Structure formats: C-alpha cells, structure tokens
Amino acid sequence: MAVEIDSPPVSVTAAAEARRNQLIGYGLAALGAVLFSSKAISAKLIFEHGIDVETLMALRMLLSLPIYLLIGAISVRERIATGRGLPSAGLLWKACLIGLVGYWLSSYLDFWGLQTISAQFERLILFTYPVFVVIFGALFFGNRFEKRAFLAFGVAYFGLAIIFLETTARLGSGIIFGAALVFAAAMSFAFYQLVAKTLIGAIGPRLFTCVAMTSASVTTLAFFAATRPLSNLMVDGTVFLHALYLAIGATVAPSFLMTAALNRISAQSNATIGIISPVITLLFAVSFLGEPIGWTDIVGTLLVIGGIGWFTLGGKKA
Known part of the structure; x- marks a missing residue:
C-alpha cells in the first residue's frame, strides 16, 4: 500500500519564499549602507598621505572602471540574447551626461569639501539631499511641494546648524567653504535623482549604472590627465590599498547591492535601512579617524536623521 506524503500548500511555500527574499533584501540594503558609509573614511585616510582630490578620483575610477565595463558588457549580451535590443543612442548619451552630474561633479565637490570638514559632518550634509529633490522638483519638474516638508527640513537643518556652529567655534571659519562644497554635491546628486528616474526605467538599472559610471570615469581620467602629472598615480602600497577599497568596497559594491535590494524589498524599507x-x-569616523564626538554632534545627528527620515518614510508607500 502506497503511503502518501502531504506536501505543504502552495500558498505556504510562496509565503516562505517571499519572506526569504525579503530578509535577503534587508541584508543587501544594510550591507550597501554600511559600505557606502565608509566612502568618506577611505577618502580621509588617503588625504592623510598628501594625495590631492584629482589623484584620488583618478585612482578610484581607474580601479572601478574595468568592473563597470565588464558588467555593462554582460548586460548588453543578455539584452541581445533575450531579444530586448539595445537602448537608443539618444538614451545612452543622456545617461552619459547625467552620469557626469551624478557621479563626477557630485563626487568631485564632495571629496573637495572633505578636505576641510569631518567625515561625520559631510555625511549629514549629503543626507539632506531630499531637501533639494523637493525644491528642484517643485521649481523645474512640476512636482507638488508637501507642506510637511517645512517642518521636516526645519528640524534637519536645525540639527546641522547646531553642529556647524560648534565646529566653526572650534576650528574656525575655514570649514564654511568645505561645507558649501558638500552642499553643492548634495544639490547635484538631487538633480541627478530627478533626471535619472526616467532613464533608469528605459535603459534598466544595471546597464544605466554602468553607462553613467563609465562616462564619469572617462571624464575623471581626462580631467586628471589635463591637470596632474601621470606620475601622481604611482602611489605607495598603503594608498593603493585604500584606493582599491574606495573603488570596489565603497563604490562598485554598494551601487549594485542597493539595486539588488530594491528588487526584493520596497523603497520604503530600503529608505528605512539607509537611515543608518x-x-x-559617525562610528567609523570616531573609530578609524579619531574624530571627536560630543553632545552637540549626537543631538545634531539625531535631529537630521529624525527630520529627513520622517519626511522620506512618510512620503513613500511600502
């Protein structure tokens, strides 16, 4: 007599698989956020060896470019194999141009500013880019300006003001220029977010990232060649290892981890994890750079995270 073995209902199996994908998505998003947070730390460690911004960016892009080219080539082959075809030349040129804004200009301003302000302060300023997304969206893209943004952004910028005033009193007015540069980086990244949305949908997130990063890499290397001697790239082993991590661990890896996470979890969940x-x-800066931390830093950080986090999460659907 045959013994029948009951199998779990399809709905139970599907729910378990969905839960597994969700947990993987949370892990990918968290790892991406941690790796991306280390970018400023790596840059600071490289600056300690007397490396200038142009050389740092050239090393970063020179080491990451082959990976983007390889992944881009794989994406192109997959599109052809599945009969989807390639994006139009117009779309690709637009991706190249927006890559210059989102990855070259924004990074250049950010690293330039990092030379004069702390890694903690830099990350908090960049974290306020949703402010500029809202402002530019309302001014140039016909988006609606939500009233609650006034309260959220007011809280966030009050937190930044607390840190800014304390840091200025301690280090002098020299940090104003650095802070202004990072604010400009946040503005350029916000503009990139607004313009890139349609292109990502048309080209695909993986291929778009590769095209935009390749464009930014070529521009970075050309700018370096025009302004610095090629001998600057002959760095010692310590700088090379820091640059290698900056290129792969803090640039390539988080860019694809975030994309992979969004394939498994909602934008709201991804934003929630990104708040860390x-x-x-802050923890990396204190541990690896020895940056000081006081009550003003803690209070200011909590206000910035609270204001931007509340606005970001409150306006997204799961």
Whole structure:
C-alpha cells in the first residue's frame, strides 16, 4: 500500500519564499549602507598621505572602471540574447551626461569639501539631499511641494546648524567653504535623482549604472590627465590599498547591492535601512579617524536623521 506524503500548500511555500527574499533584501540594503558609509573614511585616510582630490578620483575610477565595463558588457549580451535590443543612442548619451552630474561633479565637490570638514559632518550634509529633490522638483519638474516638508527640513537643518556652529567655534571659519562644497554635491546628486528616474526605467538599472559610471570615469581620467602629472598615480602600497577599497568596497559594491535590494524589498524599507548611514559614518569616523564626538554632534545627528527620515518614510508607500 502506497503511503502518501502531504506536501505543504502552495500558498505556504510562496509565503516562505517571499519572506526569504525579503530578509535577503534587508541584508543587501544594510550591507550597501554600511559600505557606502565608509566612502568618506577611505577618502580621509588617503588625504592623510598628501594625495590631492584629482589623484584620488583618478585612482578610484581607474580601479572601478574595468568592473563597470565588464558588467555593462554582460548586460548588453543578455539584452541581445533575450531579444530586448539595445537602448537608443539618444538614451545612452543622456545617461552619459547625467552620469557626469551624478557621479563626477557630485563626487568631485564632495571629496573637495572633505578636505576641510569631518567625515561625520559631510555625511549629514549629503543626507539632506531630499531637501533639494523637493525644491528642484517643485521649481523645474512640476512636482507638488508637501507642506510637511517645512517642518521636516526645519528640524534637519536645525540639527546641522547646531553642529556647524560648534565646529566653526572650534576650528574656525575655514570649514564654511568645505561645507558649501558638500552642499553643492548634495544639490547635484538631487538633480541627478530627478533626471535619472526616467532613464533608469528605459535603459534598466544595471546597464544605466554602468553607462553613467563609465562616462564619469572617462571624464575623471581626462580631467586628471589635463591637470596632474601621470606620475601622481604611482602611489605607495598603503594608498593603493585604500584606493582599491574606495573603488570596489565603497563604490562598485554598494551601487549594485542597493539595486539588488530594491528588487526584493520596497523603497520604503530600503529608505528605512539607509537611515543608518550617518550613524555608521559617525562610528567609523570616531573609530578609524579619531574624530571627536560630543553632545552637540549626537543631538545634531539625531535631529537630521529624525527630520529627513520622517519626511522620506512618510512620503513613500511600502
């Protein structure tokens, strides 16, 4: 007599698989946030060896470019194999141009500013880019400006003001220029977010990232060649290892981890996990750079995270 073995209902199996994908998504998002938070730390460690911004960016892009080219080539082959075809030349040129804004200009301003302000303060300023997304969206893209943004952004910028005033009193007015540069980086990244959305949908997130990063890499290397001697790239082993981590661990890896996470969890969940980024940067800065931390830093950080986090999460659907 045959013994029948009951199998779990399809709905139970599907629910378990969905839960597994969700947990993987949370893990990918968290790892991406941690790695991205280490970017400023790596840059600071490289600056300690007397490396300038142009050389740092050239090393970063030179080491990461082959990976983007390889992944881009794989994406192109997959599109052809599945009969989807390639994006139009117009779309690719637009991706190249927006890559210059989102990855070259924004990074250049950010690293330039990092030379004069702390990694903690830099991360908090960049974290306020949703402010500029809202402002630019309302001014140039016809988006609606939500009233609650006034309260959320007011709280966040009050927190930044607390840190800014304390840091200025301690280090002098020299940090104003650095802070202004990072604010400009946040603005350029916000503009990139607004313009890139349609292109990502048309080209695909993986291929778009590769095209945009390749464009930014070529521009970075050309700018370096025009302004610095090629001998600057002959760095010692310590700097090379820091640059290698900056290129792969803090640039390539988090860019694809975030994309993979969004394939498994909602934008709201991804944004929730991303809020840990300033906290991780603060912990890294204290642990690896020896940056001081006081009550003003803690209070200011909590206000920035609270204001931006409340606005970001309150406006997204799961």
